[in-house]
Amino acid sequence: MSLHPERNRAGRWQRGSLLLSLAVHDLIHDRKVALCIVFSLVAVIAPLLLLFGLKSGIVGQLRAELLNDPRNLEVRMIGNGEYSQSWLDQLAARPEVGFSIALTxxxxxxxxxxxxxxxxxxxxxxLPTAEGDxxxxxxxxxxxxxxxxxxxxxxxxxxxxxxxxxxxxxxxxxxxxxxxxxxxxxxxxxxxxxxxxxxxxxxxxxxLTDMEDFRDGIKVPAFGIDSGRTGVARTHFAKARIYARDIDAVAPLADWLNQQHVETVTRQAEIESVRSITYVLGVIFAVIAWVSLLGCIASLIGAFLANIDRKRKDMAVLRLLGFRGNAVASYIVLQALLLTTIAFLCGFLLYLCGSSLFNHLLGQHLPGNTFVCHLEPVHVLLAFASAMLVAVLVAGIGAVRAVQIQPAESLRDI
Incomplete structure (x- = not known):
């Protein structure tokens, strides 16, 4: 156990600052190679951000409209029947039903x-209505x-x-x-x-039931007419207004009604169409993203390994000056993180320009409030975290190779 923890912390901070300073100055000195790596990253990050912006904007909006439009939840009964109140209560109690009310x-x-x-x-x-409609x-x-x-x-x-x-x-x-x-x-x-x-x-x-009774010749004083016969308590209704609990409950609810010999009409075709579009575009975006990502990783691995081989003598000098293996590995990772951060910022700026262009040129052809290309802040943060993770993993491969460089290699050319 160290007797001077504050001194140890100050020493670690100084070593970290020195490593960061060396990494920054080395990138500035070798800026042509650094810019090549940054541009290769930007070439992947900007298109990926645009792709997922389009997915989030168009497909996300389609799905939101599907989920938020209550008409997609309706299961409409065809024709008239004689449904008892007990049957309607049984219908309302089913887990697939979000709202139901009798209809004349x-x-x-x-x-x-x-x-x-x-x-x-x-x-x-x-139309009849009640709480929960x-x-x-x-x-x-x-x-x-x-x-x-x-x-x-x-x-x-x-x-x-x-x-x-x-x-x-x-x-x-x-x-x-x-x-x-x-x-x-x-x-x-x-x-x-x-x-x-x-x-x-x-x-x-x-x-609504008073309206039907009135038209059936029953006396309904509320309408201001005293003619008509005396009515009896209503025990049956012709149909019901029915809405499923959610999109996934529409098909099971319609199937149950069909089993009860009740013909229905739903928007299941539209629901399945949006789901198919979402799935197909999701697969397309995923394949493009993975191919781009794997190509970027392969390119970065080659660039970092080549850069390390080119700087073997410099790495050996660092080892000769007293830098340990973990310090050299940290040096490689720091450079990768710096390059990735710069590349992500450039790629994000290009994404903003591209998304503005998409929204301006294509948004006017879509209904109001429809995003053509849009990413939430949390999506941007996740993308940045993913880019940094890839950078650390790729740099780790180069760091393993850099750690194997021996200090004696710096003395061979003397």
């Missing part, structure tokens, strides 16, 4: 919306029959905004007489067009 017959999911004599929507689509994520869900949520296209036609009151009309023919029920409702929110593009209104399930 398709002909009974339409109503007229009127804001003024010049602003109205005829036969707007009326992926189409209404981030907006308040109607809690009663006095509130509704409009799609962006319906709000545009109605010239309505949040808080406005609109008229909700439901028509029927009873005993040869045309009747028109009416409700006055308040717009509680508006759904972005990217989530639902058709003119529609989202209401409570109770209001």
């Amino acid at each position: 017959r398709a002909l009974n999911t339409q109503a007229d919306l009127v804001h003024s004599s010049q602003a109205f929507v005829s036969n707007a689509e009326i 992926p189409l209404l994520a981030g907006v308040p869900v109607p809690q009663d029959a006095q509130h509704l949520v409009l799609s962006a296209s319906a709000a545009k036609k109605l010239e309505a905004k949040v808080g406005d009151r609109i008229q909700f009309f439901v028509a029927r023919k009873l005993d040869g007489e045309n009747e028109r029920g009416r409700l006055t409702m308040t717009v509680s929110a508006i759904v972005d067009e990217a989530r639902f593009s058709r003119p529609a209104a989202f209401v409570t399930l109770a209001l």
Whole structure:
């Protein structure tokens, strides 16, 4: 155990500073060879950064749109049936289901919306909703029959905004007489067009069932008409609005419904298409990256070994001056790290120029907010760490050879 730890630390710091100074001055003195090594690294680093920037930008955006678009999670039931509440509860309890709610017959999911004599929507689509509806994520869900949520296209036609009151009309023919029920409702929110593009209104399930009962000739006082027969408690529904828990649950959920003799329609083809594109491009980028990386490693190994052979006498002089084997190895590794750092900075600057060019020339042909070439800071840091790791491994091979140089070799030419 040393009696002077502070003195030992100061000595190690001085030796390290001396090694770094020698490495820097040697690179400056032998700058032509150093620049050749830097350029060979830049020729690999810049294209690789651009490749992974394109992968992260285009493929990442495609996958994000796939995952974030709730329409890709929908499993739509075809036709009408007679589904009991217990069956619907069983459906909702399945692990593949993210959201489900009962739905009436398709002909009974339409109503007229009127804001003024010049602003109205005829036969707007009326959909039931509740908490957890992926189409209404981030907006308040109607809690009663006095509130509704409009799609962006319906709000545009109605010239309505949040808080406005609109008229909700439901028509029927009873005993040869045309009747028109009416409700006055308040717009509680508006759904972005990217989530639902058709003119529609989202209401409570109770209001939708009242609409169907009204059209079936049942007395529904809420619509302001007293005619009609007395209704009975509803026990069955025609279908359901169903959304899978995630992209991977769409196919299993559709398979289960098919086993229940329920025909469905999904966007599984689009999902598989994006997955195929992601896989194919991932393989292409991986192959190009590995080929480039292996070529770079081979080039660096040759360059470092040749450089060490060229400087055997200088290495021997260092050994003669008292530098041990680990000091000479550290000297080689320090030079490799310095060269790699300079090359990575140059390659990153070229990547920034290339990505800006891609985004400017190609981005205008893609939908808004789509990155053509983009890397997150964490990706850049990982790339830098990988480059430094490769540099250390390659330099380690040269260091093993440099350690074998004997001090006596410096005396042969004297």
